[in-house]
Amino acid sequence: MSRSDDTIFAPASGTGRAAIAVIRLSGPASGAVLDRLTGGRRPPPRLARLRILADPLDGAVLDHALVLWFPAPASFTGEDAAELHIHGGSAVRAAVLRSLAREPGCRMAEPGEFVRRAFLAGRMDLSAVEGLADLIDAETEAQRRQAVRQMEGGLAQTVEGWRDRLLDASALVEASLDFADEDDVPTGVEIGAGAALASLAAEMRVVLDGAGRGERLREGWLVVLAGPPKAGKSTLLNALARRDVALVSPIAGTTRDAIEVRCDVQGWPVTFVDTAGVHETDDILERQGIARTRSRAATADLALWLTPAGEGARPEPLPCPVLPVVSKQDLAPGGSATGLSFSAETGYGMEALVDAIAARLGLAEAVAGDAVLTRERHRLALAEAVASLERAGAQLAAGSPDLAAEELRLGRNALGSITGRTGVEDVLDRVFGQFCIGK
Numbered sequence: 001m002s003r004s005d006d007t008i009f010a011p012a013s014g015t016g017r018a019a020i021a022v023i024r025l026s027g028p029a030s031g032a033v034l035d036r037l038t039g040g041r042r043p044p045p046r047l048a049r050l051r052i053l054a055d056p057l058d059g060a061v062l063d064h065a066l067v068l069w070f071p072a073p074a075s076f077t078g079e080d081a082a083e084l085h086i087h088g089g090s091a092v093r094a095a096v097l098r099s100l101a102r103e104p105g106c107r108m109a110e111p112g113e114f115v116r117r118a119f120l121a122g123r124m125d126l127s128a129v130e131g132l133a134d135l136i137d138a139e140t141e142a143q144r145r146q147a148v149r150q151m152e153g154g155l156a157q158t159v160e161g162w163r164d165r166l167l168d169a170s171a172l173v174e175a176s177l178d179f180a181d182e183d184d185v186p187t188g189v190e191i192g193a194g195a196a197l198a199s200l201a202a203e204m205r206v207v208l209d210g211a212g213r214g215e216r217l218r219e220g221w222l223v224v225l226a227g228p229p230k231a232g233k234s235t236l237l238n239a240l241a242r243r244d245v246a247l248v249s250p251i252a253g254t255t256r257d258a259i260e261v262r263c264d265v266q267g268w269p270v271t272f273v274d275t276a277g278v279h280e281t282d283d284i285l286e287r288q289g290i291a292r293t294r295s296r297a298a299t300a301d302l303a304l305w306l307t308p309a310g311e312g313a314r315p316e317p318l319p320c321p322v323l324p325v326v327s328k329q330d331l332a333p334g335g336s337a338t339g340l341s342f343s344a345e346t347g348y349g350m351e352a353l354v355d356a357i358a359a360r361l362g363l364a365e366a367v368a369g370d371a372v373l374t375r376e377r378h379r380l381a382l383a384e385a386v387a388s389l390e391r392a393g394a395q396l397a398a399g400s401p402d403l404a405a406e407e408l409r410l411g412r413n414a415l416g417s418i419t420g421r422t423g424v425e426d427v428l429d430r431v432f433g434q435f436c437i438g439k
């Protein structure tokens, strides 16, 4: 890790041509750099001012920019910080970055370094940092809601509440150590602490059992489109994606490779996989494609088995739940087809199809408002904490408060690691590494 008293800078907006680009700075030299770029006209704190930015080296005008100055500690990182809202062309950006790089004590930020500084300054806990990363990555409405909740401290508040109660119970146990009598009989204090621990562990276990839901929403669902050749799988994928991603043709065996598209289904992230038609064939490429269909289905949450209207359905067994549907409804409207029928060409039945997919995946129930754990990291830490509490309870009951006290210490550390209070050095790089430069 580079020196933390460096002043760092980076573009905070995306690359490419745009109306404006934002460059942020953070660190002790931020104010001096602003003075040098603006000819001594540093704006008042937290008020945007239009300034001419000039290269301190030769006075050449770089751009006209909106400039903001955030003196410590009231900034995102808690340090002296600044923002330059410059024009969003690549040459403008490059020129301003070049000038900044020449300023003494300044260097380009590493990915996630602004957030890392905010965390180290105590401006955000680790779970809020993860919520922020998820918010930036959120592709759907449900993901955005979950990320905002976590960024605003939903998880941190729950965990800190548990940690406080655990501290109280630990204090009781530690106190009883000082008055330990010789026989191994639990005292009244220990029995009280044991009861408090049991109810706390039970509460934590409920949240732990629901852990999959939050992780699920971050990762999304996988739905395979399967069926015989020419059933209209690729046409359906294009309709779901609302763009032409897969080749469509009247020739059987058009699709050979699996094509995946991430879609937004009523706010939920669902990846649809278009696959090769499943049938007997000698074509070696097609056979590989069919093998791929089966292997994608093995990790899928659902497969739609498409049968064109008017044809007999012969769904092949697949290693995931299968929802049989009837495609090309326009070819046999009013036909006797049973089950859900749709036409990707005319749009008939498409809404009902999407509803049926959402229902089969259980999207609406997937994340109740209170899903708090969103990552494996949280789940493992909470599982460790619950296990420690349960062991501590057993040791208290067995009259070994000293062993129980040690378990409770482990439990506190495990809980603390979720918000980044304790024992997180090893996860910091992973958490901050997921940000792009400028965040």
Ligand SMILES: Nc1nc2c(ncn2[C@@H]2O[C@H](COP(=O)(O)OP(=O)(O)OP(=O)(O)O)[C@@H](O)[C@H]2O)c(=O)[nH]1
Residues within 6 Å of the ligand: 228, 229, 230, 231, 232, 233, 234, 235, 236, 247, 248, 249, 250, 251, 252, 253, 254, 255, 256, 275, 276, 277, 278, 327, 328, 329, 330, 331, 342, 343, 344, 345, 346
């Ligand atoms: N009338 C009608 N034709 C359709 C519909 N959907 C697809 N087709 C036609 O059916 C043919 C096959 O469509 P594809 O989407 O390529 O079928 P596929 O299941 O991907 O076929 P393979 O990739 O070969 O397995 C094309 O000529 C499409 O235009 C539909 O809803 N109605």
Ligand SMILES: [Mg+2]
Residues within 6 Å of the ligand: 233, 234, 235, 246, 247, 248, 254, 255, 274, 275
């Ligand atoms: Mg196809």
